[in-house]
Amino acid sequence: METVSEISVIEAAMAVLFRGGWVLAPIFVIGWFGWFLMLERYGYYFMLKGGSVNGVFGGFWNNLKKKGEDVAFAKLARRPYGYFYALACDVRDHRAEGPVAVRNAMEETRHRISVNLSRSLKTISTCAALAPMLGLLGTVSGMAHTFDTIKLFGFGNPALLADGISEAMLTTQAGLLVAFPLMLAYNFLSGCVEKVEKQAWSEALKYESFVFENPASNEIAGEEK
Numbered sequence: 001m002e003t004v005s006e007i008s009v010i011e012a013a014m015a016v017l018f019r020g021g022w023v024l025a026p027i028f029v030i031g032w033f034g035w036f037l038m039l040e041r042y043g044y045y046f047m048l049k050g051g052s053v054n055g056v057f058g059g060f061w062n063n064l065k066k067k068g069e070d071v072a073f074a075k076l077a078r079r080p081y082g083y084f085y086a087l088a089c090d091v092r093d094h095r096a097e098g099p100v101a102v103r104n105a106m107e108e109t110r111h112r113i114s115v116n117l118s119r120s121l122k123t124i125s126t127c128a129a130l131a132p133m134l135g136l137l138g139t140v141s142g143m144a145h146t147f148d149t150i151k152l153f154g155f156g157n158p159a160l161l162a163d164g165i166s167e168a169m170l171t172t173q174a175g176l177l178v179a180f181p182l183m184l185a186y187n188f189l190s191g192c193v194e195k196v197e198k199q200a201w202s203e204a205l206k207y208e209s210f211v212f213e214n215p216a217s218n219e220i221a222g223e224e225k
Contacts, residue, residue, distance in 0.1 A: 022141075023134055023135070023137055023138030023141060023171045024138065024170065024171055024174055026134055027131055027134050027135065027138075027171065027174045027175055027178055028174070030127045030130055030131055030134070030178065031127075031131065031178035031182070033127060034123075034124050034127030034128060034131075034178070034182045035182065037120045037123055037124050037127075038124055038182065038185050038186065038189065040120070041119075041120055041121065041124070041189055042189060044116070044117070045117070045189065045192055045193060045196065047079075047081045047082075048081060048082060048083040048113065048117065048196060048200075049082070049083070049192075049196050060072050060075065060076060060084075060088075060203075063075055064207075064210075069092070073088070073089075073092065076088065082200075083113055083196060083197070083200035084199075084200040084203050084204060086109050086113065087106050087109055087110065087200060087201070087203075087204035087207075088203075088204060088207050090102060090105035090106045090109050090204075091106065091204065091207055091208050091211055092211075093105070095211050095212070099208075099212055102208060102211075103208075106204060106208070110197075110201060113197075114197060117193050117197070118193070121186070121189070121190065121193075124182065124186050125183075125186055127178075127182060128178075128179050128182040128183040128186060129179070131174075131175045131176075131178035131179040131182070132175040132176055132179045133175070134171070134175050135171045135172045135173070135174060135175020135176060135179075136172065136175065137171070138167065138168065138170070138171020138172065138174075138175070139168040139169075139171060139172045140168075141167065141168070141171070142164050142165065142166070142167030142168025142169070142170075142171065143164065143165075143168050144164075145163065145164035145167055145168075146161055146163075146164030146165055146168070147164075148164075149161055149163070149164055
């Protein structure tokens with residue numbers, strides 16, 4: 001029964017694909033490619049988000065002030081690819097060289113991570129924009145098919161006219177179904193990326209100020225070097 005059911009689903013999908021014409025194939029490919037990139041970007045975003053700044057692992061600032069820097073960074077190191085963790089490591093590693101070296105290292109890390117965060121976002125946006133355009137192309141192709149049928153057979157056979165109209169409607173529907181959720185997910189991800197960048201940079205600047213305003217931290221840095 002399961003085999004018959006699976007075959008029926010595949011046959012139904014192929015029937016829809018043939019009824020929609022050749023335009024459905026690139027719409028299908030663009031949809032899968034766009035969502036593949038979107039899921040990959042979401043995974044990278046959650047990896048960089050970390051969460052330690054907001055207290056998920058005991059709170060970076062709470063540990064820093066009460067238990068010391070080693071404990072605070074040990075908590076952060078549980079998410080070694082976090083955005084804030086990368087910036088905080090720049091502050092810790094370069095503080096003995098002075099504020100200018102620290103800021104330069106932070107700016108370099110910020111630029112590198114920002115480039116990685118925004119990678120593929122333009123491609124995702126392009127996929128979302130292309131899908132309805134391809135749907136419109138399918139609509140035009142379906143209507144042209146319908147008019148050719150009318151030219152050859154007239155209005156006497158509605159079944160023949162239905163093929164062209166079905167092609168036009170299916171491609172339009174497919175293009176919109178691909179574009180709408182992909183664009184919504186893209187806009188949400190773009191907002192999340194901007195938020196995590198601002199939060200991580202703000203907290204890193206706060207930690208930088210703490211380090212250079214706290215004499216004990218500078219003494220420890222000098223001893224380590």
